[in-house]
Protein backbone atom coordinates (compact mmCIF):
# COMPACT_ATOMS: atom_id res chain seq x y z
CA UNK A 135 0.00 0.00 0.00
CA UNK A 136 1.59 3.31 -1.00
CA UNK A 137 1.68 6.14 1.54
CA UNK A 138 -1.08 8.16 -0.11
CA UNK A 139 -3.39 5.12 0.07
CA UNK A 140 -2.33 4.50 3.67
CA UNK A 141 -3.51 7.99 4.63
CA UNK A 142 -6.82 7.39 2.83
CA UNK A 143 -7.40 4.04 4.56
CA UNK A 144 -6.66 5.46 8.03
CA UNK A 145 -8.92 8.43 7.38
CA UNK A 146 -11.71 6.09 6.26
CA UNK A 147 -11.36 3.97 9.39
CA UNK A 148 -11.69 7.14 11.49
CA UNK A 149 -14.64 8.37 9.44
CA UNK A 150 -16.45 5.04 9.81
CA UNK A 151 -16.04 5.38 13.55
CA UNK A 152 -17.30 8.98 13.42
CA UNK A 153 -20.39 7.82 11.54
CA UNK A 154 -21.34 5.26 14.18
CA UNK A 155 -24.21 6.37 16.40
CA UNK A 156 -22.67 4.99 19.55
CA UNK A 157 -18.93 4.68 19.97
CA UNK A 158 -18.53 1.58 22.09
CA UNK A 159 -15.58 -0.76 22.55
CA UNK A 160 -16.53 -2.75 19.44
CA UNK A 161 -16.51 0.34 17.21
CA UNK A 162 -13.20 1.52 18.69
CA UNK A 163 -11.59 -1.91 18.18
CA UNK A 164 -12.81 -2.05 14.59
CA UNK A 165 -11.31 1.37 13.96
CA UNK A 166 -7.97 0.46 15.56
CA UNK A 167 -7.84 -2.84 13.66
CA UNK A 168 -8.45 -0.99 10.39
CA UNK A 169 -5.57 1.38 11.15
CA UNK A 170 -3.28 -1.49 12.20
CA UNK A 171 -4.02 -3.43 9.01
CA UNK A 172 -3.30 -0.39 6.86
CA UNK A 173 0.04 0.28 8.57
CA UNK A 174 1.14 -3.36 8.29
CA UNK A 175 0.19 -3.47 4.61
CA UNK A 176 2.40 -0.40 4.15
CA UNK A 177 5.34 -2.30 5.61
CA UNK A 178 5.55 -0.43 8.90
CA UNK A 179 7.26 -2.75 11.39
CA UNK A 180 4.92 -4.95 13.41
CA UNK A 181 6.51 -3.94 16.72
CA UNK A 182 5.92 -0.24 16.00
CA UNK A 183 2.32 -0.83 15.00
CA UNK A 184 1.68 -2.89 18.12
CA UNK A 185 3.24 -0.20 20.26
CA UNK A 186 1.06 2.40 18.64
CA UNK A 187 -2.08 0.35 19.22
CA UNK A 188 -1.19 -0.21 22.90
CA UNK A 189 -0.47 3.48 23.40
CA UNK A 190 -3.78 4.53 21.87
CA UNK A 191 -5.59 2.04 24.12
CA UNK A 192 -3.74 3.46 27.13
CA UNK A 193 -4.72 7.02 26.20
CA UNK A 194 -8.34 5.93 25.84
CA UNK A 195 -8.24 4.19 29.20
CA UNK A 196 -6.76 7.24 30.90
CA UNK A 197 -9.31 9.53 29.34
CA UNK A 198 -11.93 6.97 30.48
CA UNK A 199 -14.13 8.32 27.72
CA UNK A 200 -16.38 9.88 30.33
CA UNK A 201 -19.77 11.19 29.38
CA UNK A 202 -19.50 14.61 27.83
CA UNK A 203 -16.05 13.88 26.45
CA UNK A 204 -15.73 13.97 22.72
CA UNK A 205 -14.65 10.38 22.11
CA UNK A 206 -14.05 10.85 18.41
CA UNK A 207 -11.76 13.78 18.95
CA UNK A 208 -9.74 11.94 21.62
CA UNK A 209 -9.25 8.93 19.35
CA UNK A 210 -8.38 11.03 16.33
CA UNK A 211 -5.87 13.09 18.31
CA UNK A 212 -4.32 9.90 19.69
CA UNK A 213 -3.92 8.44 16.19
CA UNK A 214 -2.36 11.70 15.00
CA UNK A 215 0.13 11.94 17.85
CA UNK A 216 1.07 8.24 17.68
CA UNK A 217 1.72 8.50 13.92
CA UNK A 218 3.85 11.58 14.60
CA UNK A 219 5.85 9.51 17.08
CA UNK A 220 6.61 6.89 14.42
CA UNK A 221 8.05 9.43 11.98
CA UNK A 222 9.58 11.78 14.53
CA UNK A 223 12.43 10.46 16.65
CA UNK A 224 11.96 13.43 18.97
CA UNK A 225 15.68 14.13 18.65
CA UNK A 226 16.53 17.27 16.66
CA UNK A 227 19.24 16.65 14.03
CA UNK A 228 22.62 18.32 14.13
CA UNK A 229 22.25 21.34 11.89
CA UNK A 230 25.38 22.60 10.18
CA UNK A 231 26.06 26.32 10.56
CA UNK A 232 26.61 28.50 7.54
CA UNK A 233 30.16 29.92 7.44
CA UNK A 234 31.57 27.25 9.77
CA UNK A 235 33.03 24.10 8.17
CA UNK A 236 30.88 20.99 8.57
CA UNK A 237 31.64 17.56 7.17
CA UNK A 238 28.58 15.51 6.21
CA UNK A 239 29.00 11.83 5.37
CA UNK A 240 26.36 9.98 3.35
CA UNK A 241 25.88 6.23 3.88
CA UNK A 242 23.33 3.70 2.70
CA UNK A 243 22.52 0.57 0.76
CA UNK A 244 23.49 0.07 -2.89
CA UNK A 245 21.31 2.04 -5.25
CA UNK A 246 19.44 3.85 -2.48
CA UNK A 247 20.13 7.16 -4.22
CA UNK A 248 23.11 8.41 -2.18
CA UNK A 249 25.06 10.01 -5.03
CA UNK A 250 21.98 11.76 -6.39
CA UNK A 251 21.00 12.87 -2.87
CA UNK A 252 24.50 14.23 -2.09
CA UNK A 253 24.17 16.61 -5.03
CA UNK A 254 20.59 17.52 -4.14
CA UNK A 255 21.69 18.31 -0.57
CA UNK A 256 24.63 20.39 -1.83
CA UNK A 257 22.46 22.21 -4.38
CA UNK A 258 19.74 22.94 -1.80
CA UNK A 259 22.30 24.60 0.49
CA UNK A 260 24.11 26.36 -2.36
CA UNK A 261 20.82 28.08 -3.27
CA UNK A 262 20.67 29.32 0.32
CA UNK A 263 24.12 30.92 0.12
CA UNK A 264 26.33 28.10 1.42
CA UNK A 265 29.65 27.10 -0.11
CA UNK A 266 29.30 23.30 -0.53
CA UNK A 267 31.79 20.80 -1.98
CA UNK A 268 31.47 17.13 -2.92
CA UNK A 269 33.95 14.32 -2.26
CA UNK A 270 33.49 10.97 -4.03
CA UNK A 271 34.72 8.23 -1.70
CA UNK A 272 32.83 5.57 -3.67
CA UNK A 273 35.56 3.57 -5.40
CA UNK A 274 33.43 0.40 -5.39
CA UNK A 275 30.91 1.22 -8.11
CA UNK A 276 32.39 1.90 -11.54
CA UNK A 277 30.93 5.16 -12.77
CA UNK A 278 30.17 6.59 -9.32
CA UNK A 279 32.83 9.29 -9.67
CA UNK A 280 31.65 10.18 -13.20
CA UNK A 281 28.08 10.48 -11.94
CA UNK A 282 29.07 12.77 -9.07
CA UNK A 283 31.34 14.80 -11.36
CA UNK A 284 28.56 15.25 -13.90
CA UNK A 285 26.01 16.32 -11.27
CA UNK A 286 28.49 18.63 -9.52
CA UNK A 287 29.53 20.28 -12.78
CA UNK A 288 25.88 20.88 -13.70
CA UNK A 289 25.26 22.56 -10.33
CA UNK A 290 28.63 24.36 -10.38
CA UNK A 291 29.74 22.72 -7.13
CA UNK A 292 33.45 21.90 -6.58
CA UNK A 293 34.20 18.18 -6.36
CA UNK A 294 37.05 15.82 -5.53
CA UNK A 295 37.65 12.22 -6.58
CA UNK A 296 40.06 9.98 -8.44
CA UNK A 297 40.01 7.46 -11.29
CA UNK A 298 43.33 5.95 -10.19
CA UNK A 299 43.17 5.72 -6.39
CA UNK A 300 41.25 2.71 -5.14
CA UNK A 301 41.41 3.48 -1.42
CA UNK A 302 38.24 5.39 -0.44
CA UNK A 303 39.69 6.28 2.97
CA UNK A 304 42.63 8.08 1.34
CA UNK A 305 40.39 9.95 -1.13
CA UNK A 306 37.96 10.97 1.61
CA UNK A 307 40.77 12.29 3.81
CA UNK A 308 42.41 14.22 0.97
CA UNK A 309 39.13 15.66 -0.30
CA UNK A 310 38.03 16.91 3.12
CA UNK A 311 41.48 18.44 3.78
CA UNK A 312 41.45 20.23 0.46
CA UNK A 313 38.00 21.76 0.84
CA UNK A 314 38.71 22.78 4.42
CA UNK A 315 41.65 24.80 3.06
CA UNK A 316 39.31 26.32 0.47
CA UNK A 317 36.98 27.41 3.27
CA UNK A 318 33.98 25.43 2.06
CA UNK A 319 31.37 25.37 4.80
CA UNK A 320 29.63 22.13 3.76
CA UNK A 321 31.90 19.25 2.76
CA UNK A 322 29.79 16.31 1.61
CA UNK A 323 31.37 12.86 1.44
CA UNK A 324 29.64 10.26 -0.75
CA UNK A 325 30.50 6.66 0.20
CA UNK A 326 29.85 3.41 -1.62
CA UNK A 327 26.64 1.48 -1.09
CA UNK A 328 26.83 -1.54 1.13
CA UNK A 329 24.68 -4.30 2.59
CA UNK A 330 24.70 -5.41 6.21
CA UNK A 331 26.24 -8.78 5.31
CA UNK A 332 29.33 -7.11 3.81
CA UNK A 333 31.54 -6.88 6.87
CA UNK A 334 34.60 -5.55 5.03
CA UNK A 335 32.59 -2.72 3.46
CA UNK A 336 31.25 -1.79 6.87
CA UNK A 337 34.80 -1.67 8.22
CA UNK A 338 35.77 0.58 5.31
CA UNK A 339 32.83 2.89 6.09
CA UNK A 340 34.00 3.09 9.70
CA UNK A 341 37.49 4.05 8.53
CA UNK A 342 36.13 6.77 6.22
CA UNK A 343 34.22 8.11 9.19
CA UNK A 344 37.36 7.99 11.35
CA UNK A 345 39.45 10.00 8.90
CA UNK A 346 36.81 12.58 7.93
CA UNK A 347 35.37 13.03 11.46
CA UNK A 348 31.91 13.95 10.16
CA UNK A 349 29.75 16.41 12.08
CA UNK A 350 26.73 14.53 10.75
CA UNK A 351 26.25 11.09 9.17
CA UNK A 352 23.17 10.88 6.96
CA UNK A 353 21.61 7.50 6.25
CA UNK A 354 19.98 7.47 2.79
CA UNK A 355 17.13 5.02 2.39
CA UNK A 356 15.03 4.07 -0.61
CA UNK A 357 11.32 4.31 0.27
CA UNK A 358 10.65 0.97 -1.45
CA UNK A 359 12.88 -1.10 0.84
CA UNK A 360 10.03 -2.60 2.87
CA UNK A 361 10.36 -4.69 6.00
CA UNK A 362 14.16 -5.14 5.60
CA UNK A 363 14.58 -1.44 6.41
CA UNK A 364 14.73 -1.80 10.17
CA UNK A 365 17.57 -4.37 10.31
CA UNK A 366 19.61 -2.59 7.65
CA UNK A 367 19.26 0.77 9.37
CA UNK A 368 20.25 -0.83 12.68
CA UNK A 369 23.41 -2.34 11.11
CA UNK A 370 24.49 1.10 9.80
CA UNK A 371 23.72 2.75 13.12
CA UNK A 372 25.94 0.21 14.91
CA UNK A 373 28.97 0.97 12.69
CA UNK A 374 28.77 4.75 12.38
CA UNK A 375 26.85 7.27 14.38
CA UNK A 376 23.92 8.00 12.08
CA UNK A 377 22.39 11.37 12.98
CA UNK A 378 19.73 11.88 10.31
CA UNK A 379 17.81 10.00 7.62
CA UNK A 380 16.86 11.01 4.07
CA UNK A 381 14.18 8.93 2.34
CA UNK A 382 14.43 8.82 -1.45
CA UNK A 383 12.05 7.92 -4.28
CA UNK A 384 8.94 9.10 -2.44
CA UNK A 385 7.56 9.94 -5.89
CA UNK A 386 7.33 6.26 -6.85
CA UNK A 387 4.85 3.57 -5.96
CA UNK A 388 6.80 2.45 -2.93
CA UNK A 389 4.96 1.59 0.27
CA UNK A 390 7.21 3.85 2.32
CA UNK A 391 6.29 2.29 5.66
CA UNK A 392 9.53 0.32 5.80
CA UNK A 393 11.63 3.41 5.42
CA UNK A 394 9.63 5.07 8.17
CA UNK A 395 10.61 2.17 10.43
CA UNK A 396 14.24 3.21 9.87
CA UNK A 397 13.53 6.25 11.99
CA UNK A 398 12.86 3.96 14.91
CA UNK A 399 15.99 1.88 14.22
CA UNK A 400 18.37 4.82 13.96
CA UNK A 401 16.48 6.98 16.49
CA UNK A 402 17.28 9.78 14.06
CA UNK A 403 14.92 12.19 12.37
CA UNK A 404 14.10 12.25 8.67
CA UNK A 405 15.38 15.61 7.44
CA UNK A 406 14.62 15.53 3.70
CA UNK A 407 12.76 13.41 1.19
CA UNK A 408 13.65 12.85 -2.46
CA UNK A 409 10.71 13.21 -4.81
CA UNK A 410 12.29 12.67 -8.23
CA UNK A 411 15.50 12.22 -10.16
CA UNK A 412 16.11 15.92 -10.73
CA UNK A 413 18.31 18.09 -8.57
CA UNK A 414 15.48 20.23 -7.22
CA UNK A 415 13.12 17.34 -6.48
CA UNK A 416 14.04 17.42 -2.83
CA UNK A 417 11.90 18.59 0.10
CA UNK A 418 12.56 19.43 3.71
CA UNK A 419 10.79 16.87 5.87
CA UNK A 420 8.80 17.86 8.90
CA UNK A 421 6.97 15.11 10.77
CA UNK A 422 3.83 16.97 11.86
CA UNK A 423 2.86 18.47 8.48
CA UNK A 424 3.65 15.08 6.89
CA UNK A 425 1.22 13.25 9.17
CA UNK A 426 -1.35 16.01 8.70
CA UNK A 427 -1.16 15.55 4.96
CA UNK A 428 -1.23 11.77 5.33
CA UNK A 429 -4.48 12.02 7.27
CA UNK A 430 -5.97 14.48 4.79
CA UNK A 431 -5.86 17.33 7.30
CA UNK A 432 -3.95 19.65 4.98
CA UNK A 433 -0.69 21.35 5.76
CA UNK A 434 -0.67 25.08 6.28
CA UNK A 435 3.12 25.38 6.71
CA UNK A 436 3.70 23.39 3.52
CA UNK A 437 1.20 25.65 1.77
CA UNK A 438 3.08 28.79 2.85
CA UNK A 439 6.43 27.24 1.79
CA UNK A 440 4.95 26.47 -1.58
CA UNK A 441 3.76 30.07 -1.98
CA UNK A 442 7.24 31.35 -1.12
CA UNK A 443 8.70 28.92 -3.62
CA UNK A 444 6.51 29.90 -6.57
CA UNK A 445 6.27 33.66 -6.07
CA UNK A 446 9.81 34.81 -6.96
CA UNK A 447 11.55 36.63 -4.08
CA UNK A 448 12.21 39.71 -6.23
CA UNK A 449 8.49 39.96 -7.05
CA UNK A 450 7.32 39.85 -3.44
CA UNK A 451 8.18 43.41 -2.19
CA UNK A 452 6.88 44.96 -5.44
CA UNK A 453 3.67 42.98 -5.24
CA UNK A 454 3.10 43.96 -1.60
CA UNK A 455 3.81 47.62 -2.39
CA UNK A 456 1.28 47.63 -5.24
CA UNK A 457 -1.36 45.83 -3.21
CA UNK A 458 -0.92 48.24 -0.29
CA UNK A 459 -1.41 51.13 -2.72
CA UNK A 460 -4.61 49.50 -3.92
CA UNK A 461 -3.20 48.80 -7.38
CA UNK A 462 -4.26 45.47 -8.82
CA UNK A 463 -3.76 45.40 -12.58
CA UNK A 464 -4.66 42.72 -15.10
CA UNK A 465 -0.92 42.03 -15.47
CA UNK A 466 -0.57 41.35 -11.71
CA UNK A 467 -3.59 39.08 -11.84
CA UNK A 468 -2.11 37.21 -14.85
CA UNK A 469 1.26 36.78 -13.07
CA UNK A 470 -0.43 35.49 -9.91
CA UNK A 471 -2.52 32.99 -11.88
CA UNK A 472 0.69 31.72 -13.46
CA UNK A 473 2.28 31.36 -10.01
CA UNK A 474 -0.73 29.47 -8.68
CA UNK A 475 -0.55 27.09 -11.65
CA UNK A 476 3.07 26.32 -10.72
CA UNK A 477 1.86 25.06 -7.33
CA UNK A 478 0.33 22.00 -8.98
CA UNK A 479 -3.06 20.46 -8.12
CA UNK A 480 -4.62 22.60 -5.41
CA UNK A 481 -5.89 19.47 -3.61
CA UNK A 482 -2.31 18.50 -2.86
CA UNK A 483 -1.38 21.75 -1.17
CA UNK A 484 -4.60 23.11 0.24
CA UNK A 485 -6.80 22.03 3.11
CA UNK A 486 -8.94 19.04 2.57
CA UNK A 487 -11.73 18.07 4.89
CA UNK A 488 -10.11 17.97 8.27
CA UNK A 489 -10.74 14.91 10.39
CA UNK A 490 -9.84 16.74 13.54
CA UNK A 491 -12.80 19.06 13.46
Ligand SMILES: Nc1nc2c(ncn2[C@@H]2O[C@H](COP(=O)(O)OP(=O)(O)OP(=O)(O)O)[C@@H](O)[C@H]2O)c(=O)[nH]1
Pocket residue numbers: 242243244245246247248249250251272275278281325326327328382383384385386407408409410411
Ligand atom coordinates in the same frame (compact mmCIF):
# COMPACT_ATOMS: atom_id res chain seq x y z
N1 LIG B 1 12.37 8.61 -8.88
C1 LIG B 1 13.44 8.87 -8.12
N2 LIG B 1 14.62 8.36 -8.45
C2 LIG B 1 15.68 8.64 -7.66
C3 LIG B 1 15.57 9.47 -6.50
N3 LIG B 1 16.80 9.54 -5.93
C4 LIG B 1 17.63 8.81 -6.70
N4 LIG B 1 16.98 8.26 -7.75
C5 LIG B 1 17.48 7.36 -8.82
O1 LIG B 1 17.93 6.15 -8.20
C6 LIG B 1 18.99 5.58 -8.95
C7 LIG B 1 20.16 5.25 -8.03
O2 LIG B 1 20.67 6.46 -7.54
P1 LIG B 1 22.22 6.67 -7.17
O3 LIG B 1 22.34 8.05 -6.68
O4 LIG B 1 23.10 6.23 -8.28
O5 LIG B 1 22.35 5.62 -5.98
P2 LIG B 1 23.59 5.27 -5.05
O6 LIG B 1 23.02 4.99 -3.70
O7 LIG B 1 24.64 6.30 -5.12
O8 LIG B 1 24.12 3.92 -5.67
P3 LIG B 1 25.40 3.05 -5.19
O9 LIG B 1 26.60 3.92 -5.33
O10 LIG B 1 25.40 1.87 -6.11
O11 LIG B 1 25.15 2.65 -3.80
C8 LIG B 1 19.33 6.60 -10.03
O12 LIG B 1 18.73 6.20 -11.23
C9 LIG B 1 18.71 7.90 -9.53
O13 LIG B 1 18.34 8.78 -10.57
C10 LIG B 1 14.26 9.99 -6.16
O14 LIG B 1 14.04 10.69 -5.16
N5 LIG B 1 13.23 9.66 -7.01
